[in-house]
Amino acid sequence: MRHATDPDHVIAVTTIVSQQRSTRRAALIGIFWGLGHTLTIFVVGCAIILFNVVIPVRLGLAMEFSVSLMLIILGGWNLASFGRTLPSPAHVHVHPHRHGDFVHSHPHVHEPEEHSHDPQNDPIAKLDRTLGGRSFYLLMRPLIVGIVHGLAGSAAVALLILATIRNPSWAIAYLLVFGVGTIAGMMLITMSIASAFRFVGNRFQEFGRRLALVSGVISVGFGLLLAYQICVVQGLLGSNPHWTPH
Numbered sequence: 001m002r003h004a005t006d007p008d009h010v011i012a013v014t015t016i017v018s019q020q021r022s023t024r025r026a027a028l029i030g031i032f033w034g035l036g037h038t039l040t041i042f043v044v045g046c047a048i049i050l051f052n053v054v055i056p057v058r059l060g061l062a063m064e065f066s067v068s069l070m071l072i073i074l075g076g077w078n079l080a081s082f083g084r085t086l087p088s089p090a091h092v093h094v095h096p097h098r099h100g101d102f103v104h105s106h107p108h109v110h111e112p113e114e115h116s117h118d119p120q121n122d123p124i125a126k127l128d129r130t131l132g133g134r135s136f137y138l139l140m141r142p143l144i145v146g147i148v149h150g151l152a153g154s155a156a157v158a159l160l161i162l163a164t165i166r167n168p169s170w171a172i173a174y175l176l177v178f179g180v181g182t183i184a185g186m187m188l189i190t191m192s193i194a195s196a197f198r199f200v201g202n203r204f205q206e207f208g209r210r211l212a213l214v215s216g217v218i219s220v221g222f223g224l225l226l227a228y229q230i231c232v233v234q235g236l237l238g239s240n241p242h243w244t245p246h
Contacts, residue, residue: 001181001182001184001185001188002185003153003178003181003182003185004034004181004182004184004185004186004188004189005185005189007222008067008071008149008152008222008226009033009149009186010189011071011215011218011219011222012033012070012071012074012145012149012219013029013030013033013142013145013186013189013190013193014193014215014218014219015071015074015075015077015078015215015216015219016029016033016074016141016142016145017029017190017193017194017197018078018193018197018211018212018215018216019078019081019212020194020197021194021197021198022194023191023194023195023198025138025194026190026191026193026194026195027187027190027191028138028139029138029139029142029190030142030183030186030187030188030189030190030191031183031186031187032139032142032143032146033142033143033145033146033149033186033190034146034179034182034183034184034185034186034187035143035146035183036142036143036144036145036146036147036148036149036150037146037147037149037150037153037179037182037183037186038146038150038178038179038180038182038183039146039147039150040146040147040148040149040150040151040154041150041153041154041157041158041175041178041179041182042172042175042176042179043154044150044151044154044155044158045154045157045158045161045172045175046172046175048154048155048158048159048162049158049161049162049168049171049172049175050168050172055155057241057242057243058236058241058243060155060243060245061230061234061235061236061241061243062236063151063152063154063155064152064226064230064243065226065227065230065231065236066148066151066152067148067149067151067152067223067226068223068224068225068226068227068230069223069227070145070148070149070223071219071220071222071223071226072219072220072223072224072227074145074216074219075215075216075217075218075219075220075221075223076216076220077216078212078213078215078216078219079213079216079217079220081212081216082209082212082213082216146186153245155245156245157175157178158175159245161174161175197211197212
């Protein structure tokens with residue numbers, strides 16, 4: 001359950017849940033995130049425990065780098081959603097006009113409703129409008145995010161187990177219990193976040209919308225920081241990468 005509170009996990013689910021006001025759906029988001037995370041941990045962890053699979057340094061860094069990309073994508077998704085809710089500014093154009101024999105120019109304001117294209121017709125808005133009410137669409141995102149996060153943490157969890165439990169059967173049982181705890185912890189976190197957003201959003205709608213914007217900015221910023229740490233500091237793109245699962 002403590003593992004569910006790691007900063008990258010909380011930021012990822014906050015970015016998803018910030019657009020969700022239903023506590024029940026938020027709980028499902030947490031459950032599906034935990035299921036995706038557990039699935040990857042179990043598969044990769046079993047391979048390490050049973051077959052003594054050794055993950056190369058560069059591959060391990062690449063798996064952790066996938067988390068930074070996921071955070072950037074989720075944050076960008078939130079920022080795009082926020083941008084679609086902003087009112088379009090009026091458009092000012094200059095046209096020549098004739099008054100008798102005198103021709104002069106002055107600006108005209110074109111209201112947003114006269115604009116030639118509808119912001120609701122962009123691809124993301126169409127996707128949300130078409131599939132937004134379908135459960136599989138709402139739950140696939142946290143499931144995929146959980147799978148990616150599981151990739152980053154699977155090696156560390158498996159190595160921790162190997163250091164303390166030599167019996168493969170008990171080590172696999174440990175993985176399952178670890179997964180159950182992660183699912184429970186993430187479910188509680190997502191329910192708490194959704195309740196907070198709903199409480200603030202119902203009373204201060206604009207402030208709630210700004211919180212969703214902030215979660216997107218934090219997600220992108222944290223993702224970029226992780227990407228720098230992995231690519232530059234740990235040397236994923238260099239000739240001598242170094243990686244310690246944690």
